[in-house]
Every structure is written in C-alpha cells, then in structure tokens.
Amino acid sequence: MSRWLRHRSPSPSEVGFPLGRRALLRGAGAMGALAAVPTLAACGDDDDGGADEGSGAGEVTFGSNEVGSTFAKQRKAAVDDFQSKNSGITVKLNEIDHNSFQENINNYLQGNPDDVFSWFAGYRMQFFARRKLIGDVSDVWPLEGVSDAFKTASTGEDGKQYFVPQSYYPWAVFYRKSLFAERNYAIPKTLDELYALADKMKKDGLTPFAFADKDGWPAMGTFDILNMRINGYQFHIDLMAGKKSWEGAEVKKVFQTWKTLLEYHQPDSLGRTWQEAAQGLHQKKSGMYMFGTFIIDQIPQADREDIDLFNFPEIDSKIGASAIDAPIDGFCMAAKPKNKAGAKKFLKYLASTDASQQASNLGEPFIASNSKADTAKYTTLQKKSAELVSQAKNIAQFLDRDTRPDFASTVMIPALQEFIKSPGNADSILKSIESQKKTIFVD
Template sequence: MTHPLPMSRRTMLQNSLLGAAAFGVPAILAGCSNPADQGTPGTGGAAARGTVSVGSNASDEVPKKALQTVVQAFTQADVKINTVDHNTFQENINRYLQGRPDDVFTWFAGYRMRFFAEQGLATDISDVWQGIGADYTPAFKQAATGSDGKQYFVPFTYYPWAVFYRKSVWEEKGYAVPKTLDEFTALATKMKSDGLVPIAFADKDGWPAMGTFDIVNMRVNGYDFHISLMAGKESWTDPRVKQVFDTWRGLLEHHQPGANGRTWQEAAQSLQQKKTGMYLLGMFVAQQFPESDLDDLDFFAFPEINPQFGQDSVEAPIDGYMISAKARNVEGAKQLLKHLASAASQNVATKLDPGTLAASSKADTSGYSALQKRGAELVSQAAHISQFLDRDTRPDFASTVMIPALQRFIGKPDDIDALLKDIEAQKTNIFR
C-alpha cells in the first residue's frame, strides 16, 4: 500500500480553508473581490470607467512598490490593488477564481495560465493582443496563448534562475566559475574548508527547492524529458528521475542545513552577509541586497552534468497579468493590461526592481544594471526556457504533491525509492 506524503503546515492551512469555504466561511482571497458598484470615476487623462480591482501576489516590499508606482500612471480608471501574501495567493488561486475574484490578477505564463483558461476562469484578451502584439517576441506571445490559440495573459517581467555569488568574496578566495558538476562539487568542498557554507538554501515556503529539481533534471535528462514529466506523461519511478534525486542528494551536504525552516529571503541575506558562497535562485535575489552591494552580485549558469545537454536550458519564469472570467469592469481591465504591457510601464518596474527584466521587446534596456544585462544575455542564448515546476505542471500537483515531497526529500534524502513511488501514485490519480 502506498502511504500518503506527510502534510506540510501550508497544505494543512490550504485544506482547512477549503473546508471553511464549503461551510460558507469567506476565503482569505475573498477580500480581493470588487465592491458591488464600479467605484468613483478616475480623474485626469482619458475618460475613466469606474474602478478596476487587482488581486496581487506582489507582497514583498520591492515588487509591491514597483506595481503601485506603475499603476499610478494609469488614468483611464481608478485602480484598487488588493495585495495578498505571495504563497497564500498562489495556494488559494483556484478557489479564489471560482469565488468573487478581482478584475485583474497577477499570475504566471505557461501551463498554469493555460490551466485556468481551459477551466473557463480567465477572459480571452486576444483583442488586447491585437494592439500590443508588436511589442513582444513570438516566444512571449506563445507563453501568453492558451490551448485554444487565444491569448489570456500579458507578460510583464521575467527573471532567470542561476547560481549567484558575491564577486568580492570570490576574488578574495580565488574561486573560479565551475563548468561541470565535478568542478562545482570541488568548489563547494573548498568553500567549506574556507569557513563558508557553500550553497545557501531555503524551502520554508515550499517552492524554492523546485528550482533546484528543475535545473538538475534538465541538466541530467534534458528539457524535453523535464517538460514531459511535468505534463504527467513520464513516470516518477523512471530510473532517470531517480538519477536526478541521487545527484541532488550528493550535493545536499554542501547546502545550508535546516532549509525547511528558512525563507528564501533569509538565505539571500546570508549570501549578502558573506556567510554563504553561492545561491541557486531567481534573479530576484537582488531584492535582498542594498543598492550599494548590487555591483558586487554576479551569477553563472548551473554547470553541466550530462554532456548531451550541456547548459542548453535555463529557467526564466514570466510574471504578468490576466483578467478573471468574473471581472465586472472588463473594459477597464483591458485598458489596464494595455498600460502594463507598455514599454514605459515595464521600464519603471525594472528600474525599481533590479531582480527583474522587462518582457516587452521595446523596453529601454540601456538603463539596465550590469546584473540585468547579464540576465537578459543568459536567457537570449538559451536553447530551451522552462517556466518553473509549479508553472509547468498542474497547480494541484505542484502544491499538494511536490511541495511536501521535496521537503520530505530535504529532510530524509536517503528514502528516494519510497518517495518516488508515492509521487507517482498521487500523480496517476491527479492526471488521470
């Protein structure tokens, strides 16, 4: 008999909220719903059309300020931003969209966008794309397109995942960028002997470890296998998947201990404070560095494991906006999406948030920091771009299976066979 994976506190919270909703208790995200009327007309600019509400997961200080600043320049309607803790928003999104959602909501490109479009929970914005399409590359448009060929998403910013480090520390210690897994492991061993924790690591929020799994899987088995696995088309008991966890297990001794009790922000601060040598994370790690330290932050692509695939894949999630199917001010929402799609809006956002890059091909990149320029170059040179585990697969599989599974692995890395058997059993039930 297959035993269920242990339930995380986050999953317990999610399940309790679902149960509360069934008995009529308002959901956490119900507070994001529109008022009964359309609000008071906006002032200035084009004629306002009531109020547009935005359900936002931008709860950290830097991205929250960036969105607020961008929205201040929108004059065609009043905008009410309802910010919810990032993880709470993400874990309750399905129930939120089926309840009384905001007009516009922050979300992700790729599979997770398509999932809600297929469920009839998002508004077709193909007409918006007729006006903004020239501002995006075909790849970005594809990432905004549902299975039916219609567009449901406006890309706003994106950020690559890589291994970040402080240049001053590496120069002082004489470290060199590793190109292979053996070199990476040797470097980690050297860092440990120098009194550094080699690899900063955190998974209290459940999703950061997904990035490690993704990149190791793509380095070991290639992009196509990874995407097929995310789509439920491959078995988690496949020897190729076991090899990923075996490889990762070999690296865990170099990771910061106690990861399941640490937030990504705390791990990033350890890098900033020169207590750790490197950190595999998204470029948003820069949010935890004071401006005076940003020039000292650099990165390299995760090293090669299998020569067949080299370093041909990069993880570069795209964040953006969608309109809920139950939006009350659809026209105002579409006008706001056009505003968010503009190069001018994205220029403001990437200036305020040094950990992001503008999705618009017309954005002004001349003002990018050295870190941002390197990030854009990394993505442009990649043969394959993944969106992230919880964006490339079903949201229910990501939240209820993979979050506790990866935390279980981190806590008990020698129980791989039983872990993969449990994941496969649950996957079969979800993807049937």
C-alpha cells in the first residue's frame, strides 16, 4: 500500500472520518453527541496552565496522527527544528494511529487534548470551532507565504481562524502529454470545448473520461467541480453545510449537465475501483481522468513525467473557473491549551517555510501550503499542482470534508451511485437527498 493512501481525504477507510459504513457511523454518532454537551462551551477560557504568556516557555504537547508513516519522520524533524530555534520551549510529541485518532476525535477534544494536534481545514474544523472545542488562533495570522484562499479555508463561521495549513493536493483533469501530442488534442477552456474534445476522442476509439465509483467517494469530486462551476464556490459551501436546497433549480442544473457528461465516461463505473480506472489513463485507453493528484501512485515511475493536468474548464463565464477542490491538512489548537503562548508559536512555525520545506522533501503528491517553500525537488506534476492552486481564488475541501461525515456517507454515497446507475431519476434522487438532509442538519 502506498504511503500516500492514508493522506487522501476521500479514501473510505484510510483518511478522515472513515467512509466505511460501520466506522463512519461510529464517528458520526459521536459528532452528533457533541451537540448535546453544551457545558463544553466553557472550555474556551484563557487559562494557560501557568505557562509564560509572553515567551511560551515550558512544554507544548503535540498530537500527531501519523505514527508509522513517512510523515512521522517529518513531525519529529519539525519538533527538533522548532526547539532549536525557540529556547525555553520544549515540544512533547504524542503519536497515535491515524484512523484511531479520527474515530475518537470527539472524546479526545472533550478529554485532555494536546496543545496542538493534526487536523483538516474546512467544515471539519468549523464543526468543532462552533462547539468551542478548538481554540481561536487568529493572532497567528497572517502567515507569510500562505495565501488568502488558505486563510478562508482556515476560518470558522464566526470569521476567526482556528487552523493553520501545511500541505494539500488538488483535484484536476489528468491526461498523458504524449497522447495529446500524438492526437493533436488541445486543452479545453470551456465546457463546449470539452464536449468537442470528448467527441473527437470517441471518434479516435478512446473513452474520453476514465471513471470509477465502486468505493462511493470518487464521484464526489465530479459533483464538487460541476457545482462550483455552475453555481459558484459560496453556493457549494452553503449546500454542503445544509443551508441550500438540493431540490432547487441550481442543483438540478448540475445533475442535468452531469447526465450529459456521463455519456463520455467509462460505463459500469460502480464495479470499478479508481486504481483500475487509472490504468485506462496509463494505457492510453482513456483520454482524461477527473481525480486527485494521488493518481500518480498508479503510474509506473518511467511514465510519471508524461502525466499532466489541467483545471476543469469554465461552464458559466459569470462564475469562471477559479474554484477547485484541494483538501488541506494542517493543525489546530486545543480550546484550553496548557501552554497557549507556546502552542501559538509552534503553530506559526508549522505553517512556516522551514517546516513546509521539510515536508516538501517527502515527494509526490505532497505540496506545501506555503508558497515560499523551495520547490527545487518538486516533480513536474508537483510544480503544476502548486501553480494550479496558487491561481485559485477559492479552495473547497472535497465533499466528505466540506459536510457532515454522516451526511456524506449515509446519504451522498448511495445517492450519487444511484444517479450514476439511473441518471434519468435525478429529480427523485434530489428529493430524497433533501428529505434526509433535514433529519441530519438539525443542530
């Protein structure tokens, strides 16, 4: 198993709140239970446990969910580097299994959490910020080299920041450069150009889009990009938060467009894994693949430099193509850290060029959130990914990170799979989504 398998947001069993049914329902039920614990709001006071308010001198505890991974080495290196530059502050690294950490996050935050811990941007961060279970780190910002788009993804519903980013990976349309050169294909800039390219590919005997949804989550990426291209970033975020109707004309237009695009996708996708779909791209049987950069895991080393990407094209000129999915990993602070001053200094360091540089050396598909990190060791694909994200005005986190995990798993996975199987039933599927949404978004 690739070392990157555990860092992919949509992976059903390795990342975030597991999307396997039983595991997710445990996590979702725990999250729902948080809403019934109003006394936890009192956690956000300013008691620093006797730590020096100015210098942060003393111990900072650091909870990392990367035990046993390549990232674990980077975490230890970051601790050593920080301590060498901040006399009087020591960092105690507490490591735990990735999935165990995610599945028990609510117990962790209600109990005795570390001062600083690994987490995700977007809704998953906002969920706990709203319940006063993580701390306000607004005074850590601005962060040199970290764009406003990342700041937006680090911001809670109250306008304050509760997160600092370190790494990300974008979703885009992947293709083989040699195939496009051989066939004289041009990168499409609009939906009409994309249709024209897909028609040409079909005439050339290719399947325009590789596609797989056996595991339930890959189709989320297609929905995300279509919704953002048709209705814009803010509508998408509001829809994910349960604030917009799934039966509205806006969402119906998304599924109408998707229905047309499905004609250019690999058939029988519900019986295919994303790894199998990636082989079609590698073997030049499929012309394109809308996916995350971890697709590179399925490409032999000798052919990796032939893999390139482009931003999904514009659909509505009024909306543009400046929003993308790029799940961001980083760090939060406990609501009541024992050493608040030290924790904030450590957080600022973790988002710095120094810490980002260490992480950047991990290889594909890692990309540092800090734009000033040295990219000399980046592959061509990493550099292209960084360029794509640097041009984005808004960064979404992928459907399973931008909404409640129980909604993503128990509602959206079966709904999207039903649509793929029977695209003519979109209206009834959307009606069902809306009905179920109202029973879930109740807090």
